[in-house]
Amino acid sequence: MTIHNLFDLSSKTALVTGGGQGIGKAIALALAEYGANIIINYRSNTALAEETAVQIRSLGVKCWLWPLDLAEDNITEKLNTFIITHDCPVDILVANASVQIRKQWDQITDEEFATQVNVNLRSTLNLIQTVVPYMKEKQWGKILNIGSVQQTRPHKDMCIYAASKAGLVNLVKNLSVQLAPFGINVNNLAPGVITTARNEEVLANPDYNKATMQKIPLGFAGKPTDCAGLALLLCSDAGKYITGGDFFVDGGMSLFN
Numbered sequence: 001m002t003i004h005n006l007f008d009l010s011s012k013t014a015l016v017t018g019g020g021q022g023i024g025k026a027i028a029l030a031l032a033e034y035g036a037n038i039i040i041n042y043r044s045n046t047a048l049a050e051e052t053a054v055q056i057r058s059l060g061v062k063c064w065l066w067p068l069d070l071a072e073d074n075i076t077e078k079l080n081t082f083i084i085t086h087d088c089p090v091d092i093l094v095a096n097a098s099v100q101i102r103k104q105w106d107q108i109t110d111e112e113f114a115t116q117v118n119v120n121l122r123s124t125l126n127l128i129q130t131v132v133p134y135m136k137e138k139q140w141g142k143i144l145n146i147g148s149v150q151q152t153r154p155h156k157d158m159c160i161y162a163a164s165k166a167g168l169v170n171l172v173k174n175l176s177v178q179l180a181p182f183g184i185n186v187n188n189l190a191p192g193v194i195t196t197a198r199n200e201e202v203l204a205n206p207d208y209n210k211a212t213m214q215k216i217p218l219g220f221a222g223k224p225t226d227c228a229g230l231a232l233l234l235c236s237d238a239g240k241y242i243t244g245g246d247f248f249v250d251g252g253m254s255l256f257n
């Protein structure tokens with residue numbers, strides 16, 4: 001077995017939520033490059049998801065699109081129907097999609113609270129509940145949650161988002177212990193500032209940009225591909241002995257207050 005072979009994902013199927021763009025897309029392409037078939041979940045941007053699917057298929061693997069707003073109910077039932085219809089049992093889950101609402105803590109409505117908690121926390125649990133039986137059957141599975149520096153360094157304008165990310169770290173650690181006997185690894189990858197559509201507008205503000213870059217020891221924002229190498233490690237046999245881990249990809253930002 002060579003080191004290269006440890007990254008081999010051929011014959012595996014990975015579900016990447018929010019895989020149509022940004023960090024999810026970069027991770028989906030990395031897993032596909034190493035041979036995994038990919039299910040891309042996204043909410044509404046069909047054009048971007050289709051473009052991503054074309055890029056993934058050009059790597060010689062299969063790619064299915066699964067459009068679903070993860071704020072919806074009955075995710076378990078919907079994912080199971082998709083898996084059975086397309087005969088694509090999931091070996092790797094990358095729970096990447098999230099909703100992030102910027103608002104002062106005392107202005108957040110019940111609806112905004114529910115959307116963030118449902119998409120970020122509840123849907124992740126529902127997805128894990130659905131894929132684990134398939135993983136247990138093979139005694140092999142990788143679950144990777146995408147967290148955030150905000151899980152430990154919350155931003156004052158995103159307190160519910162930050163709280164949901166903190167909750168996810170706890171869920172990852174809890175389930176990593178419970179699923180370890182079944183050959184299933186559960187880890188958390190926490191990005192810092194990564195340039196994607198969600199922060200394009202705020203980072204275009206020179207004052208905000210300057211203040212943000214000053215909080216990053218490496219001094220610059222990351223790109224989605226900067227998250228892909230670690231994700232590949234944690235989703236392959238190269239990361240077989242890593243579980244319950246919480247890893248920052250943040251240029252050192254989590255070291256600051």
Ligand SMILES: NC(=O)c1ccc[n+]([C@@H]2O[C@H](COP(=O)([O-])OP(=O)(O)OC[C@H]3O[C@@H](n4cnc5c(N)ncnc54)[C@H](OP(=O)(O)O)[C@@H]3O)[C@@H](O)[C@H]2O)c1
Nearest residue numbers: 018022023043044045069070096097098148193194196198
């Ligand atoms: N970018 C950063 O600086 C940063 C920093 C820390 C953590 N993160 C975390 O990294 C992950 C990816 O972030 P990103 O910046 O790559 O995001 P992004 O570029 O905004 O892309 C988000 C993706 O998630 C999908 N999505 C959003 N809400 C959804 C929902 N309710 N149901 C299903 N899919 C949904 C979107 O689908 P559509 O394309 O259809 O809208 C899109 O594909 C998130 O968990 C985020 O919290 C990002």
